[in-house]
C-alpha cells in the first residue's frame with residue numbers, strides 16, 4: 001500500500017528553472033495556522049532547525065483569527081473572534097487533558113464555561129419555551145451513539161446521521177421547534193445538516209473529544225485574541241523577527257517528487273526544499289487555489305473530493321449599552337423560524353457576566369447553505385434580515401439600530417475556503433487516509449487529516465506534531481511514507497482502526513478488539 005510516485009521528470013523540475021535562484025531549505029512548512037506552527041515545533045525539537053514557514057496572511061494563527069469590533073464606553077475597540085472560539089473538551093483531574101486547554105491555561109487566555117442550559121427559546125411570536133425537546137433529542141442521541149459503536153466494531157456500512165436519528169425515533173419533520181433543537185444539537189457543531197454527515201464518524205468525533213477529555217466547552221473572550229496561544233507556541237522556537245517565518249507570502253504552485261519539493265509564490269519568489277508539509281485547508285485543496293505539479297494522483301484527488309468543508313458564519317452586532325433589549329442572564333437564545341430550518345437560529349450574548357458585560361454585543365451564527373447565502377449578500381441585506389428576526393423574537397420591543405455590524409465570509413477567503421471539515425455519510429478510514437497520505441516528499445496535515453478530532457483545534461495540534469515528527473525522521477534518513485489506497489471499499493474493517501490509517505487517539509475507548 002505504501003506509496004511511491006514514479007516521476008522521472010521531477011528531479012529536473014525541482015532543481016532547475018532557468019534564470020531563477022530559489023531559497024533552499026530542508027523543510028518547507030506551508031501555512032502558519034496551528035498545524036504549521038506545531039509541525040515546525042516538532043521539527044525544531046527533533047533538531048531540524050533548517051525550515052521555512054510560508055504564510056499567506058500577515059500574522060500567525062490561520063483560522064484562529066480575530067478583529068476589532070465596536071467600542072467600549074471609553075472609545076476603545078473590543079476584540080471578537082471570527083474563527084475558533086471555544087476550547088472544546090477540557091480534561092478531568094488525573095485524566096487526559098486537551099492539549100488546547102493546557103495551552104489556554106499556560107497563556108492565561110480569558111475564558112468562561114459555556115452553560116448550554118442557560119438558554120431561552122423563541123418562535124416567530126416571541127419567547128416560547130420548547131426546551132423540553134432538548135431532552136427528547138438527547139434520548140435519541142444516546143441510541144444513535146451506541147448504534148454508531150456497533151457500526152464501528154462490526155465493520156458495517158455507515159449511513160447518514162439523519163438515518164441514524166430516524167432509526168432512533170427522532171423525526172422532527174415539519175415541527176420547526178424540533179428542527180431548531182436539532183440544529184442546535186447537530187448542525188451548530190458539524191456545520192452540516194444530519195443528511196450530509198456520517199453517523200459513525202460524527203459520533204467518533206464527539207466521543208473522542210468529549211468522552212476522553214470532558215463534556216465542557218469554554219468560550220475564549222481574551223482581548224489579546226485567541227491566537228495568543230499559537231503565537232506563544234511559535235515563539236518557543238522562533239526568535240523575534242525570525243527570518244524562517246515568511247508572512248504575506250502566497251503559495252501558487254507546488255512541484256513534488258521523490259527527490260524534493262519546489263514552492264512558487266505569487267510574488268515570483270521560490271523555495272526548494274528536501275521535504276514539505278502542506279497545511280492548507282481542505283477548502284483550499286478542493287478549490288484548486290494551489291496548482292500541484294504533476295497533477296495529484298487519482299487516489300489523492302479522490303481523498304480531497306470525498307470529504308466536505310463546512311462553513312460557520314458568526315454575525316456580530318453591537319447595540320447601545322443602555323438599550324440592550326434581551327435578557328442578559330442567558331448565554332444563548334434559540335430561534336425557531338416558521339419556514340426555514342437554520343435561519344438565524346443561535347444567538348450568543350457577550351453582554352453577560354463572565355464575558356464582556358456592558359458591551360451590548362450579540363452575535364448570531366448560521367452554517368452550511370445559509371452561510372453560503374448570507375456570505376453572498378451585502379452587509380445591508382443581512383442586517384435587514386437579522387433585525388427582522390429580532391423583531392419577531394421581541395414583538396413588543398423597539399429594536400434599536402446597531403452601532404456596529406460585521407461578519408466574516410469564510411467561504412470566500414482564498415486562504416480558507418470555508419471553516420472546517422466534515423465526513424459525509426458512507427465514508428471510511430481508507431478514504432480518509434488518502435486525504436492524509438503524502439505524495440513523494442510532500443506531506444499533508446491539518447484539522448482535516450485527523451480521523452478522530454477533525455474540525456477541532458486539537459486536530460490541528462496533533463496532526464501538526466505528527467507530520468513534523470515523521471518529516472524530521474525522514475530528514476534524519478528514516479523515510480516512512482503513509483499508506484494509501486488505490487481501490488476503495490464501502491466500510492472500514494475492524495482491524496484497520498490503527499495508526500497506519502491515522503487512527504491514533506481512540507485507544508482509550510474499548511471497542512472490544
Ligand SMILES: Cc1cc2nc3c(=O)[nH]c(=O)nc-3n(C[C@H](O)[C@H](O)[C@H](O)COP(=O)(O)OP(=O)(O)OC[C@H]3O[C@@H](n4cnc5c(N)ncnc54)[C@H](O)[C@@H]3O)c2cc1C
Nearest residue numbers: 031033034035056062063083084085086251419446447457
Ligand atoms: C468560524 C470557525 C469556528 C471554529 N470554531 C472552533 C472552536 O470553537 N473550537 C475549535 O476547537 N475549533 C474551531 N474551529 C476550527 C479551528 O479553527 C481549526 O480546526 C484550526 O484552526 C485549523 O488549523 P490548521 O492549521 O489546520 O488550518 P489553518 O488555520 O487554516 O492554517 C492553514 C494556514 O495556511 C495558510 N494558507 C492557505 N493557503 C495558502 C497559500 N496559498 N499560501 C500560503 N499560505 C496559505 C492560511 O492562511 C492559514 O494560516 C473553527 C473554525 C472556524 C473557521
Ligand SMILES: *[C@@H]1O[C@H](CO)[C@@H](O)[C@H](O)[C@H]1NC(C)=O
Nearest residue numbers: 105106107108109228229232
Ligand atoms: C500567566 O499568569 C501567571 C500568574 O499571573 C503569570 O505568572 C504568568 O507569567 C502568565 N503567563 C503568561 C504567558 O502570560
Ligand SMILES: *[C@@H]1O[C@H](CO)[C@@H](O)[C@H](O)[C@H]1NC(C)=O
Nearest residue numbers: 113115116117118119329330
Ligand atoms: C447553567 O444555567 C442554568 C440555568 O440558568 C443554571 O440553573 C445553572 O446553575 C447554570 N450552571 C452553571 C454551572 O453555571
Ligand SMILES: *[C@@H]1O[C@H](CO)[C@@H](O)[C@H](O)[C@H]1NC(C)=O
Nearest residue numbers: 145146148149152203204207
Ligand atoms: C460512543 O460512546 C458511547 C458511550 O460511551 C458508546 O456507547 C459508543 O459505542 C461510542 N461510539 C463510537 C462510534 O465510538
Ligand SMILES: *[C@@H]1O[C@H](CO)[C@@H](O)[C@H](O)[C@H]1NC(C)=O
Nearest residue numbers: 235238239240241242243245
Ligand atoms: C522586529 O521588527 C519590528 C518591525 O520591523 C521592529 O520594530 C522590532 O524592533 C524588531 N525586533 C527585533 C528584536 O529585532
Ligand SMILES: *[C@@H]1O[C@H](CO)[C@@H](O)[C@H](O)[C@H]1NC(C)=O
Nearest residue numbers: 252253254255264291292293
Ligand atoms: C503555476 O500554475 C499556474 C496554473 O496552472 C501556471 O499557469 C503557472 O505557469 C505555474 N507556474 C509555475 C512557476 O510553475
Ligand SMILES: *[C@@H]1O[C@H](CO)[C@@H](O)[C@H](O)[C@H]1NC(C)=O
Nearest residue numbers: 193339340341342369370373
Ligand atoms: C438550507 O437547508 C434547509 C434544510 O436543512 C432548508 O430549510 C433551507 O431552506 C435551506 N436554505 C437555503 C438558502 O437553501
Ligand SMILES: *[C@@H]1O[C@H](CO)[C@@H](O)[C@H](O)[C@H]1NC(C)=O
Nearest residue numbers: 125126127393394395396397
Ligand atoms: C405583545 O403585545 C400584545 C398586545 O398588547 C399582547 O397581546 C402580546 O401578548 C404581547 N406579546 C409579548 C410577547 O409580550
Ligand SMILES: *[C@@H]1O[C@H](CO)[C@@H](O)[C@H](O)[C@H]1NC(C)=O
Nearest residue numbers: 493495496497498499500501
Ligand atoms: C493496521 O491494520 C492494517 C490492516 O489490518 C495492517 O495491514 C497494518 O499493518 C496495521 N498497522 C499497524 C500499525 O498495526
